[in-house]
Amino acid sequence: MAKEQFLYSHTRQLFSTLESISQRSGVSRGKAFEDLLQACVAALSAETMEPAYFEAIKDHLEGAQGKRGVDLFPKFLAQLIQGMTEEDQDLLGDLFESSISYGEKGQFLTPESVSELLAKLTMDAEEETGTGKTQVTNDPCCGTGRMLLKAGEINPNAELVGQDIDSRCVRITALNLGLRGKYGYVVCGNSLTLETKFAYRIGSFYHESPQGRRRGVIREIPLEQASIPVVTNASRKATQDLFTHESEPPKTNQEQETPQNIIEIPQWLFRLEQRMENTGSEKSEVEPTPTEQEGSEPTKSVSQNDSGKTQGELF
DSSP states (O other): OOOOOOSSHHHHHHHHHHHHHHHHHTOOHHHHHHHHHHHHHHHTTTTSOHHHHHHHHGGGOOSSTTSSGGGGHHHHHHHHHHHHHHSOSOHHHHHHIIIIITTGGGOOOOOHHHHHHHHHHHOOOHHHHOSOSOOEEEETTOTTTHHHHHHHHHOTTOEEEEEESOHHHHHHHHHHHHTTTOOEEEEEEOTTTOBEEEEEEEEEEEEEETTEEEEEEEEEEOGGGSSSOOBOHHHHHHHHHTTOOOSSOOOOOOOOOOOSOEEEOOHHHHHHHHHHHHHHHHHHHHSOOHHHHTTOOOOOOHHHHTSOOOHHHHO
16 A cells, blocks of 8 residues: 555544554454544543533453553643644644545545635625624535635634534544634534534533533534524434334434533633733743742632633633
8 A cells, every 4th residue: 555645743642542443353444443533532621511422432441451442542632732832723624534434436525725715706705794793704625624714814703604424424524623723613514404413513612410510612512502403313213213004102312412511601701811811821921920030839819710711721
């Protein structure tokens, strides 16, 4: 097999870790990649997707601790975040196209230069809209979310909505948007027939878990809460049951229960937190505080402990 060719330097590190996970767990590269995506999405969900996380890692638990495939999952996520910080590109899309899909079913991702051009042709910067309303953009075949990312760069306050029939692409888009502090929805389904499987809400939020307050950026939501028309599996099943003559009453699929103690953080507040933290970090680098000069450990107030963190500090 020809050696994989990647567009970005940090993708090679992700590929090396992916290969190690595949070898340790004795699964295919494609299987390891799918499980990694599911685990990373669940890790950013503030403990609202624990069953999905344990389902993703179940095939990677064999072996001694430290030598298992699952032991490299945190390394992969750390490399992804570090790579995004140093090289703000679609690393997961590069990895997916060059080492997983190989163009299967005509899956060739739109080059980022073309994505940027299309975004500039269709998007208006916030100060140019003049409507006072949140601009919503929908990519019905979003792939790994490249055009949504470019649209978000033009208008940082836009609500970004993506749809794709491939669950791998949907999770890559969710990670690309979530780790960059964007807000919107990503739906797995057919945008032509409106048949859908699941949906994610992207945006910073708090979840009051039994272990305390957790901060997340991705959470799974009922399909009815998505901002696009959908036809759920439960609706299709109920419609089919109308034409059956069974004695038992029709059974509908139960929607996944979602935690009720979710506090979504508005975009403006999230961006204000980022600016305040950036300002605070710059001041601390220039001049140490009196407490630090004395050599004693500074104490944090309740408001400081409870303040929001950027995605890089979170993970």
